[in-house]
Amino acid sequence: MRVLLVEDEAKLAALVARGLSEHGDVVDVVGTGGEAVSSAREGAYDVVLLDVRLPDIDGFRVCRRLREERVWTPVLMMTARTAVSDRITGLDSGADDYLAKPFAFQELLARMRALARRGPVPRPVELEAGDLRFDPAGRRVWRGATEVSLSARELALLEAFMRRPGQVLTRDQLLDLAWGGQREVASNVVDVYVRHLRDKIDRPFGTTTLHTVRGLGYRFSGEPG
DSSP, X not given: OEEEEEXXXXXXXXXXXXXXXXXXXXXXXXXXXXXXXXXXHHSOOSEEEEESOOSSSOHHHHHHHHHHTTOOOOEEEEESOOSHHHXXXXXXXXXXXXXXXXXXXXXXXXXXXXXXXXXXXXXXXXXXXTTEEEETTTTEEEETTXXXXXXXXXXXXXXXXXXXXXXXXXXHHHHHHHHTTOTTSOTHHHHHHHHHHIIIIXXXXXXXXXXXXXXXXXXXXXXXX
């Protein structure tokens, strides 16, 4: 395997790199988050071994940046930060696995083999409309390079629109799609959340993708106007 090892502790990096090399892997070692992003973006690696505590940007931010740039190389985080909240943060940042320090070298090899068995990494399905991008799995939205923070309900409503570009959706249809048809929810709540969406994904960027169709409902356009 071709491995990118991101570790700022020189002794540990040398130890792991030597072990991997003796195992037959080709290893590139970098010690900062910035170098990690640059190397992973430019190199065709089979796996990235990523420390969390780095001197510039931490491993969580490195992983998020790689996924934002659509670098889908499997990432195995190696860190002494083993609290449940840290593991959740790592996985939600886009990591594929999490290995606690100190670790047995044979376990590291086994986890790398497990990642390799998954085969080529598929490009995650994302919804796109112009420069608006929605990652349903990660529940994240971007307008161009700017990430937009949306509530869970706003995300559900946006997903309903983006999966049906150009269609006129009534309030009742949107209630079914984004609220699961909850009968106790009034249909005018849809209007409130459409306004919230416009205030976040359209107006700050001087564009319009959510259109009101009088007497019917709303339509999401694939290209901003």
